[in-house]
Amino acid sequence: MYAFEYVNPTSAAAATAAAKGDARFLAGGQSLVQALKLRISQTAALVDLNGVAELTGISSVAGSIVIGAMTRHSEVARAAVVMKAIPALADLASGIGDQMVRNQGTLGGSIANADPAACYPAALLALGATIRTPQRTLGADKFFTGLFETALVPGELITAVEFPVPDQAAYVKFKQPASRFALIGVFVARFGSTVRVAVTGAKSSVFRATAIETALTQNFTAAAAAAVKLSPEGINGDMHGSAEYRAAMVSVMAGRAVAKALG
Numbered sequence: 001m002y003a004f005e006y007v008n009p010t011s012a013a014a015a016t017a018a019a020k021g022d023a024r025f026l027a028g029g030q031s032l033v034q035a036l037k038l039r040i041s042q043t044a045a046l047v048d049l050n051g052v053a054e055l056t057g058i059s060s061v062a063g064s065i066v067i068g069a070m071t072r073h074s075e076v077a078r079a080a081v082v083m084k085a086i087p088a089l090a091d092l093a094s095g096i097g098d099q100m101v102r103n104q105g106t107l108g109g110s111i112a113n114a115d116p117a118a119c120y121p122a123a124l125l126a127l128g129a130t131i132r133t134p135q136r137t138l139g140a141d142k143f144f145t146g147l148f149e150t151a152l153v154p155g156e157l158i159t160a161v162e163f164p165v166p167d168q169a170a171y172v173k174f175k176q177p178a179s180r181f182a183l184i185g186v187f188v189a190r191f192g193s194t195v196r197v198a199v200t201g202a203k204s205s206v207f208r209a210t211a212i213e214t215a216l217t218q219n220f221t222a223a224a225a226a227a228v229k230l231s232p233e234g235i236n237g238d239m240h241g242s243a244e245y246r247a248a249m250v251s252v253m254a255g256r257a258v259a260k261a262l263g
Contacts, residue, residue, distance in 0.1 A: 002036075005045040012054055012159055016134055018047045019155040025049055027070060027109030030101055055108070055159060060085060063165050069108025069158040077102065086127070088169035088187070088261070092119050095173065097180050108158040111143070114150050114205065116236075117181035119173065121206035125198035126187035127169065130162040147204040166191050168220075170260035172253050173201070176240055184246055186253040188261055190220060197225075197254055202235050202246050212254050222262070226255030 007023075009015040019025060023045035026032060035041035049055060055070035058079045065085050067076060076082055077094035096102055096110075096119055110120040111131070123129070124140040131138040133156050143151050152158070166189040173185030182201035186209070189196045195216040197209040215224045228251050232243035241249070 002039065002042045004043050007045060007047045008051055009047065009049075010051045010053075012052055012134060012157060015047050015049055015052055016155065016157050018045070019157065021045070023047050023155065025109075025112070025157060027112070028072070028105040030097070030105045030109065031113045031115065032109075049108075049157075058082060061162075065089070065163045065165065066160055067107055067163070068160050070106050073097075073102040073105045073107070073110075074099070076107065085165045086163060086169060088166075088171050088189070089123055089127075089163060092123050092171040092187070095119065095175075095180075107161060111161070112150060112152060112158055114144055114146075114148050115181070116147055116204050116206070117176070117179075117183070117185075117201040118206075119171070119182060119185055119200060122171065122182075122185050122187040122198040122200040123163070124161065125206050125208060126171075126189040126196045127163045127166060128189075128191075128196060129164070131158055132160045132162065133157055134159060141208075144205050149205070164191070168261040170257045172257040172260060174249055174253060183240055184249040184253050186250060186257045188216070188225070188254060188257040190216075190261065193217065195220065197257075199250050199254075202250055204236070209250060209254065212251065216254075216258065220258065220262075222255040222259040225258045226251050228254070 007018040024043040026048045056068045073093045073096045082090045129140045169189040171187040173182040185200040197212045200206045230247040232247040235243040237243035
């Protein structure tokens with residue numbers, strides 16, 4: 001690693017104050033620490049959020065589930081309030097990485113990193129979540145802006161995420177067996193007559209599959225989702241799967257997610 005200053009604040013206000021210049025926030029460290037070790041990333045200062053207790057916790061507020069940014073994946077996976085209100089979200093959290101990753105990784109760290117194959121971004125986008133910072137609130141539709149990019153400005157700290165409770169929802173992913181990231185992951189959420197479908201792993205950033213949303217709005221069945229044929233244009237292709245393969249898998253995974261939601 002390159003040399004950097006280490007700051008260990010105990011409040012969100014102190015963390016924000018310390019994040020000046022080229023500083024980076026350290027949450028679970030599952031991505032950032034590895035990048036620093038490999039010298040593909042560097043920072044002048046590392047602001048460790050693990051001592052900021054106010055950034056953890058899960059609560060139910062007026063039809064939504066609010067999760068603190070430093071809440072671990074394993075905590076989301078086993079939280080009774082999440083399993084009751086949005087079981088699809090608890091199920092998603094239970095399938096992230098392995099147990100060691102789930103015990104250390106955090107919600108805020110995951111979405112701030114915006115890995116194109118991460119699971120949480122699909123949940124935020126499909127559920128229409130709201131991201132809170134000390135300065136503002138951001139809707140999920142405008143939060144993820146590109147490959148490892150978000151609408152956050154330097155020094156802006158995610159404090160919590162608010163997830164509206166859907167009528168039905170499910171997440172299904174076809175995972176890369178070594179990393180357990182999503183080769184293709186699809187989160188389907190139904191709010192009355194509105195259906196939102198978010199896809200991770202297929203492009204440089206999570207996105208909504210509007211063609212599948214339209215089909216499911218008319219007929220919320222697995223067959224309707226699976227019947228949609230997506231263009232491979234703009235879809236990732238690599239050694240794990242061609243663009244055509246991934247495009248076809250989006251519809252397959254969407255169908256499975258609908259079946260799971262209905263089941």
